[in-house]
Amino acid sequence: MFTLSADWMSFVIVGLATLFLIGELLVNAKGVFSLLGLGFISIFFASYLDPAMFFVMLVIYFVGIILILIDGKILNDGTLAVIGLVCMVISVGFTAPNWVSGLYAVIGVFIGGIASFGFLKVFPKRKMWTKITLFDQLTEEAGYSSMNSKYQSLVGKQGLTTTDMRPIGTVLIDDAEYSAISQGKWISKQTEVEVVKVDGTKILVQETKKSAG
Known part of the structure; x- marks a missing residue:
């Protein structure tokens, strides 16, 4: 068990984790982004939680990511996206040892999630989403x-x-x-x-x- 030495590091670790994990679902990064994202978010949760709560919060965080992606690619009504965002915010916010670190972590979720869409300009988009969404353009x-x-x-x-x-x-x-x-x-x-x-x-x-x- 180890801890992050400064509150601002929560922003960096959570931001990078969200950036790479959502990025892995958006683009074909051959699993590299998922490994990086899992590593960063594991560092964050392991810094403050015992093993039992570590897995609970990790599951809540990943459920949040999945709900956001399902909403964005299939349903498009915003309901699941809001629920997913709340799950991610709760998981990192309640894990942090104080409100300052928690605030940094929550900001990291938002910044990392938004920044992940920048990968679409660099890497090929995952074809799996275009196969299941209603919005394919048939020309x-x-x-x-x-x-x-x-x-x-x-x-x-x-x-x-x-x-x-x-x-x-x-x-x-x-x-x-x-x-x-x-x-x-x-x-x-x-x-x-x-x-x-x-x-x-x-x-x-x-x-x-x-x-x-």
């Missing part, structure tokens, strides 16, 4: 010309939501149901909407003026 070059033309014909048409859109849901247009997205705004079931844009098979809708009024 004519990829062989989706007929499907793309069908969806393009929906622009300007009005329909009715058959599920709550948070912001993803289902709309009924011309007696056919389509998966759609409401550009970040939640729309209740049985609301009149209009198709404003189509990108491949991604249908973007908004409430009609009549419904919004």
Whole structure:
């Protein structure tokens, strides 16, 4: 068991851990980032916790990262991201021996998480996310010309939501149901909407003026 000698080191250690762990999930770093991130966060937790609490807080921290990534890549409604962020903040904040060190650690979570997206400009993005997300762009070059033309014909048409859109849901247009997205705004079931844009098979809708009024 060992301890960090200065409160500010919590910011550095937690920041680097978050940077590399989220970075590993965003880009193909061949496992190097995950090893670095695991090493840094292990140093932080091992500095202040006994073995039993070490594993508890480590699990809470990793659950937080996973929830944020699931929300960002699949659900996109912000709920899981907030829960995940709270998990990460709680794990590092409650581990720190005093409020100063805890504050540094929490700031490290935010800075490290934001900075990790910089890896996308340097390293290749993980293909696994583009395979499972609803937001793949299907272009004519990829062989989706007929499907793309069908969806393009929906622009300007009005329909009715058959599920709550948070912001993803289902709309009924011309007696056919389509998966759609409401550009970040939640729309209740049985609301009149209009198709404003189509990108491949991604249908973007908004409430009609009549419904919004």
